[in-house]
Amino acid sequence: MPSLKENIIHEALRLFSLKGFSSTSITDILEAAGVSKGGFYNHFRSKEDLFYAVLERARQIWREKVLEGVDQVDDPIGKICLVLENYRDSYLIDFENIPGGCIFITLAVELADQHPKLADAVNQGFSGFKAMITGYLNQAQKTGDLRSTVSARAVAEMVFAGMLGASVMYGINKSADDLNYAIEAVIQYLKELVRV
């Protein structure tokens, strides 16, 4: 049984994913979580305060879903492929937690101009993710699995963009086929860089 605080975070995550941060009122969250205003303010000083708790919870879900099994793969390119597959097969279809799709993208796009400080917090996750992918690619270049002529940072940029593109399109058309196609395009792209 989740605590009241956990329940508020969970319902806020769902609502932010569907409606974004600004369009979700505290009243919406109170109703969804079945909690009183007093109960809410016992745990959170403000909507911004809740935002950071939701972001932390979203990151935890992300790590659980997207990084699952990655440690058990030796080949660094294989690790990236598994990240892409997990993103598609486990994270993006987590309708219980993020019914509106990738929460990081939704918040980043919405908050960029409205709440730059909150958008920065989201962006730290993007930067960390790109650094992780760049690290795997550097490893792959050391072992000779990845062509040394390509820039690891540029490839990481393409992988990140590929996931972002796939997620935005899936958000609109909810087509599992299109999502699969877009993720496979990124995997093929990576495999081309290995093969030659």
Add this chain to the structure above:
Amino acid sequence: MPSLKENIIHEALRLFSLKGFSSTSITDILEAAGVSKGGFYNHFRSKEDLFYAVLERARQIWREKVLEGVDQVDDPIGKICLVLENYRDSYLIDFENIPGGCIFITLAVELADQHPKLADAVNQGFSGFKAMITGYLNQAQKTGDLRSTVSARAVAEMVFAGMLGASVMYGINKSADDLNYAIEAVIQYLKELVRV
């Protein structure tokens, strides 16, 4: 001197780009355009009605900026590279019209779950754009400029995702260097497919 109607569309485009559709009230638009409620409803039946006019205007700006000079390039891969450069150098920095960055992405992400019908209208533009890029790639495969082993549709998917990724990151960090890097990564990706 723009007409009252054009002025409303212009200010709505700016506001949608910054705040999204749902968070922009008709009152916000009236204030920005310096127009009365009566003046507004003389030209638009509803906020949705205005949405379609704004989308049409945004597409016109997109075509003017992003497709500029593309007809004069013979090489289909060169056309795509010019589209990417125009997107970066002319469209994304059009702060007068879209101060909050690529309006299509902002609207697509926001509206996907809130207003699927409006999101569909945005998505039609994405589909059209991907079809255009796929067409250029098909041409390039016919002339032998692009490897025949790659899938034109998959490459178009990566190009589209690359632009999307670049735009989302630029929205958050406003770094011209990062934007340039991300677009160059896509151009390099295309050139790799040509070279081998």
